[in-house]
Amino acid sequence: MKLLEDRILKDGHALNESILKVDTFINHQVDPFLMQECAKDFAEHFKGRGITKIATIESSGIAPALLTSIEMGLPLVILKKQPSKVLNDNLYNTMVSSFTKGTNYELTLSKKVVDENDHVLIIDDFLANGEASSGAIRLFRMAHATVEGVGILIEKEFQPGRKKLGEEGIEVYSLARISSMSEGNIVFNS
Amino acid sequence: MKLLEDRILKDGHALNESILKVDTFINHQVDPFLMQECAKDFAEHFKGRGITKIATIESSGIAPALLTSIEMGLPLVILKKQPSKVLNDNLYNTMVSSFTKGTNYELTLSKKVVDENDHVLIIDDFLANGEASSGAIRLFRMAHATVEGVGILIEKEFQPGRKKLGEEGIEVYSLARISSMSEGNIVFNS
DSSP, X not given: OHHHHHHXXXXXXXXXXXOEEOTTTTSSEEOHHHHHHHHHHHHHHHTTSOOOEEEEETTTTHHHHXXXXXXXXXXXXXXXXXXXXXXXXXXXXXXEEETTTTEEEEEEEEGGGOOTTOEEEEEEEEXXXXXXXXXXXXXXXXXXXXXXXXXXXXXXXXXXXXXXXHXXXXXXXXXXXXXXXXXXXXXXXX | OHHHHHHHHHHXXXXXXXXXXXXXXXXXXXXXXXXXXXXXXXXXXXXXXXXXXXXXXXXXXXXXXXXHHHHHTOOEEEEBSSOOTXXXXXXXXXXXXXTTTTEEEEEEEEGGGOOTTOEEEEEEXXXXXOHHHHHHHHHHHHTTOEEEEEEEEEEETTSTHHHXXXXXXXXXXXXXXXXXXXXXXXXXXX
């Protein structure tokens, strides 16, 4: 998606071969109109597949996932990174390793909001090692729901996320695919 | 706002005198169309005040805040609960106590996304003790920005949040104001 790639080149910053800062338009400050265009692209790509729910992992994927849920007329499920005091019964949970933060966390899904009839589209901001998406897929499979695909804003193709999700039988659709990075330099596969 | 109050009565669950579960339509599963109506209400209430940015605290406030930013044609700033590896230079930060989780966390704001010319509207899901909103206000004031007001989906009037923010000179506008709760029972001030 040229609009997103152009914005990454303009406002993104490759700090090194693996870390890309997009905190002025995606992660910290959000350009809602760019996110709306991304959501329209996801909705167009995944239409006609009987999807019943959009899902994402808190918190950077919420903006594009929410707008995709509006485009497709569906509810959104936000997977929580830890059980809070007010959301602690009847949960599926799984452990995930975070590449960005170098930590592990527990990802949770309430049994009240998903069942075996659901067909889920997972939307997230980044795909790198695929740990977050893979954890989300595990949770929905625990609920016997079907994961119809994963939509990603920015994929780091040089990391193993796509391969990992492919081995689990999941289609990955990414709007911007970065084939390599170095300090101040970003190369897309497009 | 009757639409939100009716939904709280239908799908919310008061567990006791202070904890309200809204995890099937606001917090965990999100009804994007309800959030859109809430956003329209915030945009209508706060129009004409020269607001330049919408802000929220990750992660439950992101949905209504993002949709308010779209309604008002403004960027969104998501305050992060901890600095990640990719967002660690040039930050304002402040400590916040979380009522819901019973923990403290560091709230952060990048100096790149706000300055003294900004007029900020803070949107969040709940107002209880006002600790999160108060932390957000401290951060924007560190940046010499002006906080124009706080928009809240659900206010627990019997907790001191409104008083606390009022003492800081901040207008609070809440769509649903709960005057008291007990197990299975919710009373609105409207």
